[in-house]
Amino acid sequence: MRWFWIDRFEKFVVGKEAVTIKNVTLAEEPLDDYLPGHPHYPHSLIVEGMAQTGGLLLSQMEQFLQRVVLAKVTKADFFFVAQPGDQLRLTAKLLGRQAEGAFVEGTVEIDGKKQAEMELTFAILDESFGKEPFFIPRDLLRILRAMRLFEVARTEAGERIEEPQHMLDDEQAYLASHPF
Amino acid sequence: MPSSEEIFQKVQAALVDALGVEEDEVTPEATMVGDLGAESIDFLDIVFKLEKAFGINIPREELFPDDILTNASYVKDGKVTEQGISELKARLPWANLTNFEQNPRVQDFGNLLTVNDLCRYVATKLG
Amino acid sequence: MRFCQLDQITLLEPGVQIKAVRKLRADEDYLRDHFPRFEVMPGVLMLEALTQAAIFLARATEGYKNGLIYLESAKNVKFADFVQPGETLSISVEIIKRTENTTLVKASGSKEDSVAVSGRLLLKHQMLSGTVEPSTTDVHANVFMKQITDRLLKV
Numbered sequence: 248m249r250w251f252w253i254d255r256f257e258k259f260v261v262g263k264e265a266v267t268i269k270n271v272t273l274a275e276e277p278l279d280d281y282l283p284g285h286p287h288y289p290h291s292l293i294v295e296g297m298a299q300t301g302g303l304l305l306s307q308m309e310q311f312l313q314r315v316v317l318a319k320v321t322k323a324d325f326f327f328v329a330q331p332g333d334q335l336r337l338t339a340k341l342l343g344r345q346a347e348g349a350f351v352e353g354t355v356e357i358d359g360k361k362q363a364e365m366e367l368t369f370a371i372l373d374e375s376f377g378k379e380p381f382f383i384p385r386d387l388l389r390i391l392r393a394m395r396l397f398e399v400a401r402t403e404a405g406e407r408i409e410e411p412q413h414m415l416d417d418e419q420a421y422l423a424s425h426p427f
Numbered sequence: 428m429p430s431s432e433e434i435f436q437k438v439q440a441a442l443v444d445a446l447g448v449e450e451d452e453v454t455p456e457a458t459m460v461g462d463l464g465a466e467s468i469d470f471l472d473i474v475f476k477l478e479k480a481f482g483i484n485i486p487r488e489e490l491f492p493d494d495i496l497t498n499a500s501y502v503k504d505g506k507v508t509e510q511g512i513s514e515l516k517a518r519l520p521w522a523n524l525t526n527f528e529q530n531p532r533v534q535d536f537g538n539l540l541t542v543n544d545l546c547r548y549v550a551t552k553l554g
Numbered sequence: 555m556r557f558c559q560l561d562q563i564t565l566l567e568p569g570v571q572i573k574a575v576r577k578l579r580a581d582e583d584y585l586r587d588h589f590p591r592f593e594v595m596p597g598v599l600m601l602e603a604l605t606q607a608a609i610f611l612a613r614a615t616e617g618y619k620n621g622l623i624y625l626e627s628a629k630n631v632k633f634a635d636f637v638q639p640g641e642t643l644s645i646s647v648e649i650i651k652r653t654e655n656t657t658l659v660k661a662s663g664s665k666e667d668s669v670a671v672s673g674r675l676l677l678k679h680q681m682l683s684g685t686v687e688p689s690t691t692d693v694h695a696n697v698f699m700k701q702i703t704d705r706l707l708k709v
Contacts, residue, residue, distance in 0.1 A: 250587035291602035343475040350475035381589030527709035
């Protein structure tokens with residue numbers, strides 16, 4: 248089981264707001280007998296999807312170099328369960344940011360109906376947790392490309408953003424050392 | 428400029444939301460850490476809620492003078508020196524430091540902050 | 555139920571509390587993504603462990619009637635510490651209040667002596683039949699959930 252709980256970015260405004268989609272499918276592991284006869288998607292994973300959406304919105308501001316973790320769910324309210332075939336649309340808004348962390352408000356919709364609302368606090372971990380980011384830059388770059396982040400991302404002024412140089416360098420170094 | 432009653436109600440609401448405590452627990456004299464159980468991760472949440480409720484910006488060092496409390500020139504043997512106390516008073520003019528001054532142990536500082544202190548801080552930012 | 559987050563139920567007092575344990579094994583597949591350079595249990599899986607324990611408690615408490623019980627609302631869920639491979643989370647859930655179709659609990663997960671996760675959870679109970687009488691889906695779901703509860707108690 249991988250740990251990707253969003254499928255694709257639909258919108259990404261630097262430092263402000265991101266929208267992702269997550270398709271719920273009968274074949275994914277968490278649905279296996281989560282409730283026989285009424286398969287549905289665990290709400291904790293919807294929180295994770297929002298944490299991934301908001302967390303990437305936050306860490307992009309420092310070129311994905313920071314160590315960002317979910318520290319607190321102030322509140323998360325769910326109005327009905329999501330079922331196989333449903334597509335979740337997750338909107339994360341970055342409402343405040345300080346050196347130690349940030350605050351995100353999130354809403355989830357299915358077919359235009361509000362399925363969930365939540366408030367999340369992220370912590371930005373200091374160097375006592377190590378100096379490197381948690382993700383290997385070239386691997387994270389590949390995943391973000393697959394999720395179309397750089398395709399849809401824009402600054403508030405409407406400009407496209409570039410793939411971070413340190414990630415491109417890491418990718419280049421790896422490919423150069425693995426010739427055919 | 429909102430009245431002190433209005434400020435208290437908004438601060439109270441922010442603390443009820445952020446800490447999951449009941450309204451009647453959030454009295455003016457209640458300490459954030461001791462009485463209301465606030466932990467460091469809650470402070471981020473509280474700061475964001477106050478910024479949103481009052482339209483103000485709260486730089487961390489205005490509420491949490493970590494830089495003074497960890498500065499070797501202002502702390503000796505785990506206690507804040509006289510110079511350090513003056514720095515604290517200058518940085519946090521809205522805080523009531525008289526109790527702290529009696530026994531200014533760095534580790535006790537976090538327990539100082541009361542709901543009232545927070546209201547007075549907000550008032551100074553709005554005034 | 556492959557997403558089960560509990561290894562064992564150590565105490566079940568319907569109407570009152572449940573205690574359970576969850577050990578993070580080094581070979582759990584998703585750890586390679588969370589995170590590649592810092593393998594820890596995701597906070598939401600800690601939340602899921604608390605939620606599942608609460609749901610097993612709620613099912614036993616209501617006598618296995620409603621087919622669907624789910625997390626309607628989570629409040630002040632704080633992740634105070636990381637759980638690393640090899641470490642065990644001890645889960646404790648207590649009922650605060652019940653109504654006809656909700657259960658409110660306070661829940662926490664601890665490592666040794668310190669609390670790693672805590673929060674308040676509100677569960678919603680729902681009859682899949684859409685009426686007050688259970689359908690076969692409600693009954694079957696409950697047979698299945700009781701089996702899991704019994705298995706976790708016997709470990």
